[in-house]
Amino acid sequence: MLDYKIKRPFGPPLYQSTVGDSFLSVLKEISEETKSKRISIGNRLAGNVTTQLEAVLLPKHRARFISELHDHIFDALTGFDYDGSKEAILKNATQIKFNLGGGPWINYQLPGDFQPYHGHTGLLSGVIYINVPDVIAKENSSKESNNPTAGKIAFISGNEFYVTSSEYNHQPVTGEILIFPSCLKHQVYPFKSDVERVSMSFNVYDIKVA
Numbered sequence: 001m002l003d004y005k006i007k008r009p010f011g012p013p014l015y016q017s018t019v020g021d022s023f024l025s026v027l028k029e030i031s032e033e034t035k036s037k038r039i040s041i042g043n044r045l046a047g048n049v050t051t052q053l054e055a056v057l058l059p060k061h062r063a064r065f066i067s068e069l070h071d072h073i074f075d076a077l078t079g080f081d082y083d084g085s086k087e088a089i090l091k092n093a094t095q096i097k098f099n100l101g102g103g104p105w106i107n108y109q110l111p112g113d114f115q116p117y118h119g120h121t122g123l124l125s126g127v128i129y130i131n132v133p134d135v136i137a138k139e140n141s142s143k144e145s146n147n148p149t150a151g152k153i154a155f156i157s158g159n160e161f162y163v164t165s166s167e168y169n170h171q172p173v174t175g176e177i178l179i180f181p182s183c184l185k186h187q188v189y190p191f192k193s194d195v196e197r198v199s200m201s202f203n204v205y206d207i208k209v210a
Contacts, residue, residue, distance in 0.1 A: 002071055006079035007168075012157050014168070015076035015179035019128060023068045024175050027130045030061055031198050034106050041105055046118035047188075051108040055200060066098065073124065073204060076179040097206035104202035106130070111195075115188035117156065122203035126179040127153070129172045133195040137171050151191040155184055172199070 004017035019027070034056045042052040057065055098104065107115075132151070140148035152169045160166040170178070180186075182203060191197070 002075050004072070004075050004079070006076075012155075012181045012184045013080045014155060014184075015072070015079060015177075016170075017072060017075070017177050018175045019068065019072075019177055021175075023064070024130070026061055026064055027128060027200060030055060030057060030065070031106055031130050031200070033058060035108070045105065047107060047113070047115045049107050049113040049115065050110045053106050053108070055104045055106050069098070069126070069202070072126075072177055072179060076124065098202055098204055104200050106198065106200045109188070109191075109197040109199070111192055112190050114190040115153075115186075117185055117187045119185050120182040120201075120203050122182045122205040124179055124204040125182040125184075126177060126202050126204075127172075128177045128200045128202075129174055130198040130200060132172055132174045132176075132197050132199075133193065135193045135195055136191045136197060137173075139191055139193060140171065149189040151189060151197065153178070153186060153188050155180065155186045157184060 002017055004015060007014040007016055034053050035051075037053070037056045039054040039056070040052065041054045042049065045052050136151035139150035140152075142148055147169075149169055152171050155168045155170070156166055158166050172178070
């Protein structure tokens with residue numbers, strides 16, 4: 001069993017965990033290979049990001065990638081089982097189909113780049129942070145705003161009331177993985193620091209059960 005958290009800042013749940021150092025090294029290799037091949041898919045994605053590339057998964061990486069993400073997704077499905085209905089069935093899933101061939105994709109985010117308010121297709125979506133320079137989070141120590149959001153990913157759902165919020169802002173770190181329902185709207189705020197942030201996103205389109 002992996003060490004993870006299920007967050008419920010509002011209706012849709014949010015899975016938060018980390019990948020191991022060994023798998024993170026594999027992801028960095030995938031990122032470098034992807035950058036060398038440069039299969040741009042920015043015109044198919046919502047992001048206003050300078051470089052958005054289809055992830056290149058070599059045969060030596062593909063099996064490891066699928067195996068590692070299966071563990072996180074199974075735990076996410078188990079943790080999402082809050083009403084005893086559909087999720088109770090899904091946690092017994094035996095096969096998960098990613099959008100390989102049409103993704104996953106890697107975002108190489110530069111200063112000023114951002115992801116507008118959007119949702120994904122499929123059943124579940126996820127993002128793995130391959131490299132998040134610490135200087136991005138330090139931007140949020142500024143006293144110039146009462147809601148600093150540099151480089152944060154924001155999840156939005158429901159209505160905002162006096163004692164509740166419809167937006168959950170999260171500051172990602174290197175090695176972190178987030179999994180959420182594909183319909184959950186989200187956006188990514190820009191940062192100013194002269195660095196590159198690398199993240200991989202994916203969708204899950206089919207889940208087989210025994």
